[in-house]
Amino acid sequence: MTxxxxxxxxxxxxxxIIAVALFVIMAVVFxxxxxxxxVGFDDATAIQNETLQSESPTGDYGSVSANGQTYAxxxxxxxxxxxxxxxxxxxxxxxxxxxxxTGDGQSDTVYAISRTSITENIGYLMFAVDSDQRSAPGxxxxxxxxxxxxxxxxxxxxxxxxxxxxxxxxxxxxxxxRDSDESPGTSAGQVAADGGTxxxxxx
Amino acid sequence: MADTTWLTLAPAFLLGLTGLLVLYVxxxxxxxxxxxxxLSLLGSLAVAGVAIxxxxxxxxxxxxxxxxxxxxxxxxxxxxxxxxxxQNRRLIAGLSTAGAVGALGVAAAFLFTFDGExxxxxxxxxxxxxxxxxxxxxVASVTAMVTVASYNYIAEHSYQAxxxxxxxxxxTGMTLMASAxxxxxxxxxxxxxxxxxxxxxxxxxENKGSVEAGLKYFLVGALSSAVFAYGVSLVYGATGxxxxxxxxxxxxxxxxxxxxxxxxxxxxxxxxxxxxVPFHFWAPEAYEGAPAPISAFLSSASKAxxxxxAFRVFTEAFLQVSESAGEFLVLGADWVLVFQIxxxxxxxxxxxxxxxxxxxxxMLAYSSVGHAGYVLMxxxxxxxxxxxxxxxxxxxxxxxxxxxxxxxxxxxxxTGAFLFIALAEYWDVGRTFxxxxxxxxxxxxxxxxxxxxxxxxxxxxxxxxxxxxxLLFGATVNSGFVWLAAVAIVNSAVSLYYxxxxxxxxxxxxxxxxKKPLEISSRPVGLYAAVIFAAVVTTAMYGVFGPVSDxxxxxxxxxx
Amino acid sequence: xxxxxxxxxxxxxxVTVASSVGVVLVEDVWHSALFLGVALLxxxxxYVMQQAEFLAAMQILVYVGGVLILITFAVMLMREDDTTxxxxx
Amino acid sequence: MAVDTSYYLILxxxxxxTGLFGILTRRNALLxxxxxxxxxxxxxxxxxxxxxxYGNLTGQVFAxxxxxxxxxxxxxxxxxxxxxYRNFEDVDVAEAATMRW
Numbered sequence: 027m028t029x030x031x032x033x034x035x036x037x038x039x040x041x042x043i044i045a046v047a048l049f050v051i052m053a054v055v056f057x058x059x060x061x062x063x064x065v066g067f068d069d070a071t072a073i074q075n076e077t078l079q080s081e082s083p084t085g086d087y088g089s090v091s092a093n094g095q096t097y098a099x100x101x102x103x104x105x106x107x108x109x110x111x112x113x114x115x116x117x118x119x120x121x122x123x124x125x126x127x128t129g130d131g132q133s134d135t136v137y138a139i140s141r142t143s144i145t146e147n148i149g150y151l152m153f154a155v156d157s158d159q160r161s162a163p164g165x166x167x168x169x170x171x172x173x174x175x176x177x178x179x180x181x182x183x184x185x186x187x188x189x190x191x192x193x194x195x196x197x198x199x200x201x202x203x204r205d206s207d208e209s210p211g212t213s214a215g216q217v218a219a220d221g222g223t224x225x226x227x228x229x
Numbered sequence: 230m231a232d233t234t235w236l237t238l239a240p241a242f243l244l245g246l247t248g249l250l251v252l253y254v255x256x257x258x259x260x261x262x263x264x265x266x267x268l269s270l271l272g273s274l275a276v277a278g279v280a281i282x283x284x285x286x287x288x289x290x291x292x293x294x295x296x297x298x299x300x301x302x303x304x305x306x307x308x309x310x311x312x313x314x315x316q317n318r319r320l321i322a323g324l325s326t327a328g329a330v331g332a333l334g335v336a337a338a339f340l341f342t343f344d345g346e347x348x349x350x351x352x353x354x355x356x357x358x359x360x361x362x363x364x365x366x367x368v369a370s371v372t373a374m375v376t377v378a379s380y381n382y383i384a385e386h387s388y389q390a391x392x393x394x395x396x397x398x399x400x401t402g403m404t405l406m407a408s409a410x411x412x413x414x415x416x417x418x419x420x421x422x423x424x425x426x427x428x429x430x431x432x433x434x435e436n437k438g439s440v441e442a443g444l445k446y447f448l449v450g451a452l453s454s455a456v457f458a459y460g461v462s463l464v465y466g467a468t469g470x471x472x473x474x475x476x477x478x479x480x481x482x483x484x485x486x487x488x489x490x491x492x493x494x495x496x497x498x499x500x501x502x503x504x505x506v507p508f509h510f511w512a513p514e515a516y517e518g519a520p521a522p523i524s525a526f527l528s529s530a531s532k533a534x535x536x537x538x539a540f541r542v543f544t545e546a547f548l549q550v551s552e553s554a555g556e557f558l559v560l561g562a563d564w565v566l567v568f569q570i571x572x573x574x575x576x577x578x579x580x581x582x583x584x585x586x587x588x589x590x591x592m593l594a595y596s597s598v599g600h601a602g603y604v605l606m607x608x609x610x611x612x613x614x615x616x617x618x619x620x621x622x623x624x625x626x627x628x629x630x631x632x633x634x635x636x637x638x639x640x641x642x643x644t645g646a647f648l649f650i651a652l653a654e655y656w657d658v659g660r661t662f663x664x665x666x667x668x669x670x671x672x673x674x675x676x677x678x679x680x681x682x683x684x685x686x687x688x689x690x691x692x693x694x695x696x697x698x699x700l701l702f703g704a705t706v707n708s709g710f711v712w713l714a715a716v717a718i719v720n721s722a723v724s725l726y727y728x729x730x731x732x733x734x735x736x737x738x739x740x741x742x743x744k745k746p747l748e749i750s751s752r753p754v755g756l757y758a759a760v761i762f763a764a765v766v767t768t769a770m771y772g773v774f775g776p777v778s779d780x781x782x783x784x785x786x787x788x789x
Numbered sequence: 790x791x792x793x794x795x796x797x798x799x800x801x802x803x804v805t806v807a808s809s810v811g812v813v814l815v816e817d818v819w820h821s822a823l824f825l826g827v828a829l830l831x832x833x834x835x836y837v838m839q840q841a842e843f844l845a846a847m848q849i850l851v852y853v854g855g856v857l858i859l860i861t862f863a864v865m866l867m868r869e870d871d872t873t874x875x876x877x878x
Numbered sequence: 879m880a881v882d883t884s885y886y887l888i889l890x891x892x893x894x895x896t897g898l899f900g901i902l903t904r905r906n907a908l909l910x911x912x913x914x915x916x917x918x919x920x921x922x923x924x925x926x927x928x929x930x931x932y933g934n935l936t937g938q939v940f941a942x943x944x945x946x947x948x949x950x951x952x953x954x955x956x957x958x959x960x961x962x963y964r965n966f967e968d969v970d971v972a973e974a975a976t977m978r979w
Contacts, residue, residue, distance in 0.1 A: 038899075038903045041902035042899060042903075045896070046895070048898065049892060052490070052887075052894070053888050054486075055486035056884050056887035056888055057884055057888070059483075059486060059487050059884065060483055060484070061883045064883050065931065065932055065934075066840060066933055144840060144841070144842070144935065144938070145842065148935060151936075151939050154351070154352060163934050164934050164935035164939065165352075165353070165354065165411065165413070165470065165471060165936050165939075166351075166354070167354070167413060167939050168352070169355055169414055173405060173414070173418055173421050174417055174946050174947070176245055176401060177402075177417065177947065178946070178950055179398065180394075180398040180424050180428075181424045181425075181953050181954050182950075182953060183252070183391050183395060183398075183425075183428070184428025184429075185428070185954050186957075187388045187395075187432070188428055188431060188954070188958055188960065189956070189960050189961070191964070413939075413940050416943070420950070427958060428954055428958075431957075431958050434965075435965075437966070440958070440965050444958050444962050447955055448907065448910055451910075451911070451914045451955060452901060452914060454947075455914050455918050455921065458944055459921040459924065461921070462921045462925045462928065462940075465936065465937055465940070466924060466927075466928040469934055469936075470934070471936055795881060798885060802889045805889060805893060806889065806892045806896070812896070812900065812909075812916060813900030813903065813904060813913060813916075818908050821908075821909060822908075822912065825912050828893075828916065829915075832919050832923060835923060836926055838881065839926050839929075840930060841930075843938075844926060848945065851945045851946070851949055852915075852919075855949050856915065856948060859956055860908065860911065860912060860956070862956075863960070866960070867908070
C-alpha cells in the first residue's frame with residue numbers, strides 16, 4: 027500500500043520564522059561577500075606562468091621551476107607554441123609549453139600545465155604522497171584519514187554493541203521489541219546506574 | 230636516520246593501539262576467531278616492521294607506513310566480530326589500564342622533558358607542544374582512573390572488551406584533539422572522541438535512563454557537529470585554508486561577515502564539547518543517565534579536550550598577536566565578548582540549577598556546567614590587562630594557564646566525585662541526598678574522599694581546587710576583569726552550599742525513617758583504588774601544582 | 790553556454806531545496822526518507838557542476854547507497870502500522 | 879565558469895536552514911537524523927563551492943571526510959535509536975522522558 031505524501035503544517039510558526047530569519051541573514055552575508063570569479067581547476071587556470079630562470083647562450087635550453095622542483099628544458103626558441111622537450115622528465119603530471127610574450131620571435135616564457143586529474147590529486151593530498159604529479163594546491167590529510175579510520179572502528183563497534191540483542195550472553199535475533207520476548211533482561215542486564223530500580227530511576 | 234617526530238604522538242598511539250588490542254585479545258580466546266585474530270595481529274606487526282625497515286618505500290615516509298599498519302590493525306579488528314561476554318575480564322581491564330597508565334607516563338615524561346620547541350609530526354595538521362602534552366596527561370590520567378573503576382562497575386555486563394575499547398578510542402580522540410593544528414584534524418578528532426562516547430552513554434541497553442541519555446547526547450552532538458562543520462566551511466571560505474596558522478595569515482578583512490558567522494558556529498561546536506551554554510542542556514541528562522564512570526570520563530576528559538580545542542583554535546587562528554608591532558587583534562567576530570557572555574551565563578546557570586537538585590548525580594552534572602563557565606573565563610579575559618600589547622600578552626598567558634590548571638585539577642577532583650557516585654550505584658545506595666545519609670559511618674574511607682572532592686570543587690583552601698581557582702580568578706583580575714572574577718566568586722560561594730549539603734548528608738544528617746537502612750558489605754577494589762587515588766592527588770596538589778603550572782604558563786606563552 | 794549552466798543550476802537548486810523542504814514537512818517518515826534521497830542525489834549534480842566528480846560519485850555511493858539505505862532500514866523497522874499523528878507540544 | 883559561488887552559498891544556506899527547521903519542529907528521532915544529514919550536506923556544498931573558488935582541493939577532501947563521518951554518525955545513531963525503540967516502543971524524542979528534558 028502506498029500513500030500520497032501529506033504535508034504537515036501548522037504549529038510551526040516560531041521555528042519557521044527562526045529558520046527564515048537565519049536564512050535571510052546568511053543570504054545577506056553571502057551576497058555581500060566580495061566573491062570574485064572562481065579560480066577552478068581548468069587547464070586554463072591551472073597553468074602556472076613560469077619564467078625561464080636561466081638560458082643558454084644559444085637560447086635553446088634553460089631551466090624552469092614548477093611545483094617546487096627545477097627542470098631543465100630544451101626548446102626551439104624560434105618557433106612559437108612549439109612543444110618543449112623536457113630534459114629530466116617530470117612525469118605525466120606537468121607539461122611545459124613555451125610562449126613568446128614579448129613578440130620578438132623568441133620564446134621567453136614557459137608554462138607548466140597541470141595534467142593531473144582532480145581525483146588523482148585528491149589521492150595525493152589524502153595520503154600525503156610526495157609526487158611530481160601533484161599539481162593542485164591543498165593541505166595534506168594523512169592524519170585526518172587515519173583518525174577517520176579509527177572513528178569508523180569506534181562507530182562500528184559502538185553500533186554493533188548497541189544494535190545487537192542478546193539474552194543471557196547469547197545473541198538472538200538482531201531486531202525486535204524487547205517486551206515481546208519471554209524473558210527480558212536478566213540480571214546480567216540489570217544496571218546500577220539508577221540505583222538498580224526497575225523503572226529506570228524515575229523516583 | 231628515519232624521521233622520528235611521529236614518536237611524539239606516543240600517548241595517542243598507546244591509547245589507540247591498546248583500544249584495538251583489547252578487541253584482539255577478546256577474540257583470541259574464542260575457538261573460531263582465535264586463529265584469525267592471531268594471524269591478523271601478526272600481519273599488522275609485520276607491516277609495522279616493514280614500515281620501520283623501509284622508511285621511504287613508495288614515497289609514503291615512516292609516518293605514512295606507521296599509519297598504514299594502524300589502518301590494517303583497525304580493519305582486522307572490525308573483521309573479528311564484536312560479541313558479547315568476555316573471556317578474560319581481568320586481562321582486558323588490566324590491559325586497558327596498562328595502556329592508559331603507559332600513555333600517562335609517556336605524556337608526563339614528555340611534558341617534563343619538553344624543550345619548548347613545538348614538533349609537527351605529519352606536517353602541519355598536528356602539533357605537539359606543551360599544551361597538548363599537558364592535556365594528554367589530563368586525558369590519560371582520567372582514562373586510567375575510569376578503566377580501573379570500571380573493572381567493578383561493569384563486572385556483570387556483556388561486551389566488556391568493547392566497553393574498554395570504546396573508552397580508549399574516545400581517549401585517543403581527546404588526546405588528538407589536544408594536538409590538532411588544523412580545523413580538519415580538530416573536526417575528525419572531535420568525532421573520534423564523540424562517537425564512542427555516544428555508544429558508551431547508552432551502554433546500559435536495558436536501562437531506560439541510560440538509553441534516553443544516550444539518545445539526547447547523540448542528538449545534541451550530531452546537531453552541534455553539523456553546526457561546527459558548517460562553521461568550518463565558512464572559515465575555509467573566508468580564508469581558503471584550514472590549517473590554523475594559515476587561516477590566521479589569510480584573514481584579510483575582506484570576508485568579515487562570513488568569517489564572523491563561521492567563528493560563531495565554531496563556538497557552538499566547542500560549547501557542546503565543553504557543556505557550555507547554548508549547547509549545555511545535554512549535560513545533566515547524559516551525565517545522570519550514563520554509567521557513572523562514563524559520566525566521570527565525559528565531564529572531565531571530554532570537557533578538557535573541548536577546551537584545549539577552544540584555546541588553540543582561538544589563539545592560533547582568530548587572534549593576531551604581535552609584540553613588536555604592539556598589536557593584539559581579535560579576528561573574525563568579537564569572540565572575546567561572546568565568551569564573556571557565555572562564561573557568565575554558563576557558570577550562573579550551572580550553579581543555580583545545581584542548588585535546586587535533589588539527586589546527587591544530577592547536582593554534580595550541573596556543577597560540571599558551572600565549572601565549564603569558570604574555565605571559559607580564560608578565553609573571556611584574553612583581551613584585557615594593561616595598555617600595551619606586551620602587558621596584554623602577559624596577562625593573557627596567565628589567564629590561559631589558569632584555565633589549563635583548573636582543568637588539570639578538575640580532572641582529578643571531578644572524576645573522583647563521579648567515581649564515588651559509581652561506588653554508590655555499585656552499592657545500590659540510591660540517588661537522592663537522603664539516600665546518601667549515613668554513608669559516612671558505613672564507608673568512612675570513601676566518604677572522606679568524597680568530602681575532599683566536594684571541598685576541592687567548592688575551592689576551599691587545603692585542596693587542589695583552591696589553588697587552581699586562586700590562579701584562575703587572580704589572573705582574571707590581573708587582566709582587568711574584576712567584574713568577571715566577582716561573578717565567579719559569588720558563584721563559588723553558591724556552589725559551596727550544595728557541595729556542603731552532600732557532605733552534611735554523608736556525615737551529619739539522620740537517616741529518614743522511610744529509607745531502608747544501608748547495608749554495605751562489599752569493598753570493590755577497583756572503584757576504591759580509583760577514588761582514593763583521585764583524593765590523594767587532589768589533596769597532594771601542593772606538591773604537583775608548582776611544576777605543572779610552570780609547564781602550563783610555558784604552554785600558554787607558546788600560544789600567545 | 791553560461792546561460793545553460795545557470796539554468797541547470799537553477800533547476801537543480803530548486804530540486805534540492807524543494808526536496809529538503811519536503812524532508813522536514815511531509816507527514817510520513819518513509820516519504821521523508823525518499824525526499825532525502827532526492828535531495829542527496831541532486832546535491833551530487835551540484836558537485837559535478839563544480840568539477841568535483843569524484844565527490845559526486847562518493848556522494849551517491851556513501852550517502853545514497855549507505856546512509857540512506859541504513860535510514861530506510863530503520864524507518865521500515867520502526868514504522869508504526871497506522872499513521873498515528875505525533876502529538877506536537 | 880558560469881555559476882557564481884555566492885549562488886551556491888545561498889543554496890547551502892537554504893538547505894542548512896531547512897535542516898534547522900526540521901530539528902526545531904519534528905520530534906521523531908529519525909527525522910532529526912535526516913535533518914542533521916541535510917545540514918552536513920549544506921556544509922559540503924559550501925566546501926565544494928569554496929574549493930572551486932580558490933582552485934584549492936582542501937575543501938573537496940574535507941567534504942569527503944564529512945561524508946565518512948556522517949556515515950559513521952548515522953550508524954551509531956541508528957544503533958541508539960534501535961535501543962530506544964526496544965525500550966520505549968517509540969522513536970519520539972519527547973516520549974523518552976524518564977528524566978526531565
